[in-house]
Amino acid sequence: MQARPETLALRRQLIGSSCKLFFPEEPVKIVRAKGQYIYDEHGREYLDCINNVSHVGHCHPDVVKAAHEQNQLLNTNSRYLHDNLVDYAKRLSKTLPEKLCTFYFLNSGSEANDLALRLARQYTKHKDVIVLDHAYHGHLTSLIDISPYKFRNLEGQKEWVHVAPLPDTYRGMYREDHKDSVLAYANEVKKIIEQAQKKGRKIAAFFIESLPSVGGQIIPPEGYFQMIAEHIHKAGGVFVADEIQVGFGRVGKCFWAFQLQGEDFVPDIVTMGKPMGNGHPIACVATTKEIAEAFADTGVEYFNTFGGNPVSCAIGLAVLDVIEKEHLQAHATQVGNFLMELLNQQKVKHPIIGDVRGVGLFIGVDLIKDQEKRTPATKEAEYLITRLKREYILLSTDGPGRNVLKFKPPLCFTMDNAKLVVDKMDEILTDMEREKTCEPVGNHH
Numbered sequence: 001m002q003a004r005p006e007t008l009a010l011r012r013q014l015i016g017s018s019c020k021l022f023f024p025e026e027p028v029k030i031v032r033a034k035g036q037y038i039y040d041e042h043g044r045e046y047l048d049c050i051n052n053v054s055h056v057g058h059c060h061p062d063v064v065k066a067a068h069e070q071n072q073l074l075n076t077n078s079r080y081l082h083d084n085l086v087d088y089a090k091r092l093s094k095t096l097p098e099k100l101c102t103f104y105f106l107n108s109g110s111e112a113n114d115l116a117l118r119l120a121r122q123y124t125k126h127k128d129v130i131v132l133d134h135a136y137h138g139h140l141t142s143l144i145d146i147s148p149y150k151f152r153n154l155e156g157q158k159e160w161v162h163v164a165p166l167p168d169t170y171r172g173m174y175r176e177d178h179k180d181s182v183l184a185y186a187n188e189v190k191k192i193i194e195q196a197q198k199k200g201r202k203i204a205a206f207f208i209e210s211l212p213s214v215g216g217q218i219i220p221p222e223g224y225f226q227m228i229a230e231h232i233h234k235a236g237g238v239f240v241a242d243e244i245q246v247g248f249g250r251v252g253k254c255f256w257a258f259q260l261q262g263e264d265f266v267p268d269i270v271t272m273g274k275p276m277g278n279g280h281p282i283a284c285v286a287t288t289k290e291i292a293e294a295f296a297d298t299g300v301e302y303f304n305t306f307g308g309n310p311v312s313c314a315i316g317l318a319v320l321d322v323i324e325k326e327h328l329q330a331h332a333t334q335v336g337n338f339l340m341e342l343l344n345q346q347k348v349k350h351p352i353i354g355d356v357r358g359v360g361l362f363i364g365v366d367l368i369k370d371q372e373k374r375t376p377a378t379k380e381a382e383y384l385i386t387r388l389k390r391e392y393i394l395l396s397t398d399g400p401g402r403n404v405l406k407f408k409p410p411l412c413f414t415m416d417n418a419k420l421v422v423d424k425m426d427e428i429l430t431d432m433e434r435e436k437t438c439e440p441v442g443n444h445h
């Protein structure tokens with residue numbers, strides 16, 4: 001095995017420089033992982049608080065076994081009949097509202113969102129898309145166009161894209177003191193639709209991450225989706241729930257994060273990816289019969305070489321089995337509640353913690369410089385995660401101000417893990433406060 005500096009030198013030489021590393025100053029070289037832990041070349045163990053792809057735990061033996069066994073038998077495209085494909089679709093359909101009963105399998109969340117965009121446009125015969133500010137829906141050209149998080153730094157906003165404010169009741173336009181923030185945020189979308197229609201534009205879809213992640217671990221207020229869906233449907237568009245980061249039981253009390261909005265809410269299209277294959281590239285789009293039929297009416301077949309292959313579906317089935325067998329939804333709720341409780345205790349103790357928000361094992365800690373203005377504490381957040389890494393804890397930041405600590409660990413994360421992280425955070429924040437009070441204030445002669 002090469003020494004870390006050699007690996008780093010080769011990476012710099014051969015890999016595109018826009019492919020960034022975590023902790024670029026002192027990157028971690030990892031050689032294996034298990035459960036919620038990853039190990040570097042010296043065997044040092046790091047606690048992984050951020051890998052929402054290794055959903056049921058890194059290298060889960062049941063998932064590895066399912067992949068290996070199917071790999072030895074057959075792996076090919078989905079133009080032949082194979083039980084894994086239909087068995088998996090059937091299993092997924094049991095987790096979703098009845099209306100969402102048609103599936104397309106793909107390899108990544110980006111592919112899923114790209115297909116959702118095509119489905120929406122074909123079904124509605126409209127073009128325009130409404131997204132939330134700071135949204136990220138994938139890295140294909142079509143998705144960069146609907147991801148303000150990316151296009152703001154690239155060629156800017158296309159005329160067919162409309163950006164609605166993030167329903168963030170902590171630092172958004174309408175905050176927790178607003179008498180009806182849900183209605184106020186939904187009205188912003190209504191206004192956007194009206195303005196677009198005045199210009200003769202037609203809305204094909206509203207895309208939303210069921211819990212906006214790069215936007216800063218935002219939990220949209222309950223009832224927001226229903227109001228938006230009403231406006232979108234009236235405009236002839238469809239509602240797309242992007243579950244790529246947060247689906248498959250991460251939120252604990254529901255299997256899908258859009259279900260947090262209430263049983264009466266059903267999206268028209270749901271996209272899924274990341275946690276689906278526990279690290280194996282598999283993704284899916286679930287939609288209604290009507291939308292799928294409109295897509296087929298073009299007469300053009302949809303074919304995806306690797307989508308829905310027997311190995312991917314075997315892995316997908318194994319992931320669902322593990323979630324059930326290990327009661328990971330209940331576990332996510334229990335550990336998530338405990339972690340939130342510990343973080344809220346820290347909030348009372350450390351004024352830098354402005355807000356703790358989350359559900360299940362999807363949690364954000366908003367760090368601020370000032371309680372009144374809620375100014376993002378960007379440098380402090382960066383410093384905190386760098387210090388945590390030295391304590392062998394991997395955490396990262398997100399949000400427009402890169403000041404929100406994001407917790408989305410593998411679902412096998414434990415109470416002890418939660419306690420360890422928060423204890424270390426407490427120590428580091430206490431140090432930071434001490435250093436701040438020790439700053440020299442002029443000379444006293």
